[in-house]
Amino acid sequence: METWDAIRARRNVRAYTADPVSDEQLHRILEAGRRAPSASNRQHWDFVVVTDRTRLAELATVWHAAGHIARAAAAIALVLPVPGDDRQAVLDQFDLGQATYAMMLAATDLGIGTGHSSVGDQARARAILGVPDTHEVALMLGVGFPADRPLRPMTKPDRRPFDEVVHLGQW
Amino acid sequence: METWDAIRARRNVRAYTADPVSDEQLHRILEAGRRAPSASNRQHWDFVVVTDRTRLAELATVWHAAGHIARAAAAIALVLPVPGDDRQAVLDQFDLGQATYAMMLAATDLGIGTGHSSVGDQARARAILGVPDTHEVALMLGVGFPADRPLRPMTKPDRRPFDEVVHLGQW
Numbered sequence: 001m002e003t004w005d006a007i008r009a010r011r012n013v014r015a016y017t018a019d020p021v022s023d024e025q026l027h028r029i030l031e032a033g034r035r036a037p038s039a040s041n042r043q044h045w046d047f048v049v050v051t052d053r054t055r056l057a058e059l060a061t062v063w064h065a066a067g068h069i070a071r072a073a074a075a076i077a078l079v080l081p082v083p084g085d086d087r088q089a090v091l092d093q094f095d096l097g098q099a100t101y102a103m104m105l106a107a108t109d110l111g112i113g114t115g116h117s118s119v120g121d122q123a124r125a126r127a128i129l130g131v132p133d134t135h136e137v138a139l140m141l142g143v144g145f146p147a148d149r150p151l152r153p154m155t156k157p158d159r160r161p162f163d164e165v166v167h168l169g170q171w
Numbered sequence: 172m173e174t175w176d177a178i179r180a181r182r183n184v185r186a187y188t189a190d191p192v193s194d195e196q197l198h199r200i201l202e203a204g205r206r207a208p209s210a211s212n213r214q215h216w217d218f219v220v221v222t223d224r225t226r227l228a229e230l231a232t233v234w235h236a237a238g239h240i241a242r243a244a245a246a247i248a249l250v251l252p253v254p255g256d257d258r259q260a261v262l263d264q265f266d267l268g269q270a271t272y273a274m275m276l277a278a279t280d281l282g283i284g285t286g287h288s289s290v291g292d293q294a295r296a297r298a299i300l301g302v303p304d305t306h307e308v309a310l311m312l313g314v315g316f317p318a319d320r321p322l323r324p325m326t327k328p329d330r331r332p333f334d335e336v337v338h339l340g341q342w
Contacts, residue, residue: 003280006174007203007273030337032178035328036272037287043331048338055340079342086257093261097268101207102178105276109174116208130342157206160214166201167219169226171250171301 006108008153013113014068016144021073025110026051029143030076032106036099039091045099048077048129048137055128059140062125066117072142076103077129080138096138103141113146177279179324184284185239187315192244196281197222200314201247203277207270210262216270219248219300219308226299230311233296237288243313247274248300251309267309274312284317 001009030047038044050056051074059077060070069075078096083089104114117140119125125137159165172180201218209215221227222245230248231241240246249267254260275285288311290296296308330336 001174003172003174003177003276004199007206007277012208028175031333034330034333034336035178037183041329043336046336046338046342048340048342050340052340086260089257089261090264093264094268094271097265098272100265101269101272105174106178132342158212159205162202162205165205165214165217167217169219169221169223171217171219171303
């Protein structure tokens with residue numbers, strides 16, 4: 001898919017078909033995240049990819065709005081080190097946002113939807129995934145083919161108007 | 172450009188040709204940022220786009236590693252509200268990372284390079300851009316055509332190995 005089409009077609013997808021996402025497709029999505037930029041190229045992220053149905057169902061219990069994870073073809077858990085201070089937390093979150101967007105766009109390019117979920121019960125998420133106490137599960141991404149409609153460029157996204165967001169020359 | 176090519180071709184560009192970036196090209200880059208997802212779709216960001224040479228030179232003074240901004244065809248300043256608490260700071264930074272990556276990829280698609288810069292002197296950045304005290308300039312992005320080499324997919328990015336970053340099933 002053309003880049004500009006993918007950017008306009010990406011949306012949150014939380015209802016998935018039963019079709020599997022292949023290892024090659026997952027590899028490409030994860031590779032997009034691996035290639036994302038980060039502060040001083042430190043790449044603080046780790047990605048845990050889950051396709052086992054039992055474990056997906058378990059992951060769906062770590063947050064009240066994580067139900068879609070149980071029905072996804074796969075989930076990618078995005079893991080960060082526990083930040084040493086506020087400055088690290090801010091930089092790591094910015095970088096994770098970049099990596100997450102890269103993965104969502106690589107998935108869109110393949111016609112695959114993604115839907116993020118927060119993590120409420122950190123101890124439980126760590127236990128399910130085997131993540132050590134030095135790290136935390138920052139976010140989960142459900143991955144699967146959209147059950148509703150294909151990913152196509154949107155003409156009227158639900159966003160603030162361009163002229164309100166963008167300031168020319170000065171605020 | 173194909174999405175997968177753009178993802179692999181994006182890199183930090185801090186040396187630019189003298190060629191201008193057209194209004195249409197800037198519009199597309201900014202539109203990519205406007206369309207980025209955010210927590211509860213709150214879109215806390217504002218973007219100030221600068222093309223005036225004098226102002227670009229001024230912006231280059233707000234951080235010791237912002238010299239490339241003076242030589243860019245344009246700069247996009249990414250502005251966030253001053254966060255009310257740590258939770259908001261974390262969410263806003265994650266969202267800004269998504270919007271920034273979207274803009275960098277939209278630029279790559281057009282053959283245009285981007286190079287980010289931190290902001291050290293917040294008061295000075297605010298004064299140059301007319302940003303009110305309720306907001307802060309979180310980041311600047313230099314925008315211009317690469318002076319060194321075109322943007323092409325990289326085969327060996329400087330990143331941690333895939334098998335170290337990605338954990339299959341469990342950490």
